[in-house]
Amino acid sequence: MNKDKNYYKILGALHEETAPQIKKKYYKLSFTHHPDKGGNAEYFAEITEAYDILCDEESRAEYDLKSKWGKNYNEYYDLFDVKIDFDYESEKDRLEKFKKNEVNNIQIEVDDSFDGNIEYERWVKCKTCDATGKDFSSKIVIRDNDGNIVKTFDGEDGCDYCEGSGKDYTGGDCYFCSGKGKIGLTPCKTCNGEKRILGKQKLKGIKLEGEETKVESMGHFSKDGKVGYLLLIKKV
Helix, strand or coil: CCCCCCHHHHHCCCCCCCHHHHHHHHHHHHHHHCHHHCCCHHHHHHHHHHHHHHCCHHHHHHHHHHCCCCCCCCHHHHHCCCCCCCCCCCHHHHHHHHHCCCCCCEEEEECCCCCCCEEEEEEEECCCCCCCCEECCCEEEEECCCCCEEEEEECCCECCCCCCCCECCCCCECCCCCCCCECCCEECCCCCCCCEEEEEEEECCCCCCCCEEEECCCCCECCCCCECCEEEEECC
16 A cells, blocks of 8 residues: 555545445456556556555555545654655566566456357466476586586486475475476476466356356466456446
8 A cells, every 4th residue: 555646536536435336447447558458557557556455445444544645534644654665676677577467367348249258368377387487307417617517317306305295394385396396497498487378268158147247267377376367347
């Protein structure tokens, strides 16, 4: 939350409007400004941030109290709410990061001609490397300072850290080998180390449920393993 931003103005919303009303305004703006539709990525990030704050009951109450743009602003909080912000990312880095689909959910607008079948693009898990981004079939070459090959072994050799078990001392996945029990130092040739690939998704037999229909686990697959949802919104 950034209390110095006017989230209401960003969404064109009023203090008196309810979360469902603000939600509709967000959807309308997102159709126009989504990067996949040629919109401005930075502005889309702004409206998404505003939506997340104003449509969450607790976040909105805090924002309304602490922001001068809020409904119940109390300047008392400005005296004690001091925030030090270290900006390590440049604007370009943040834009590139956003373009790589940090927003996992996909929204598509449909009309009365929708027949239950749809095809769209989405990021999916790379099956070749099982979302590790590594090529376990590659050879690992050890060289000396002069560039001479000292040792060569397969990428599928066991991980020394977990002794090939794929688990750490807590029983969770070994961080070093991503739970594979083996090491791969070369990026996966299919996804180039991205852990996912962009592909076409086809769905059939979808039944619309009112104005909005959510299809779980059919959004983008993110690099941290999370999967968003597909939201079909009927044109007004």
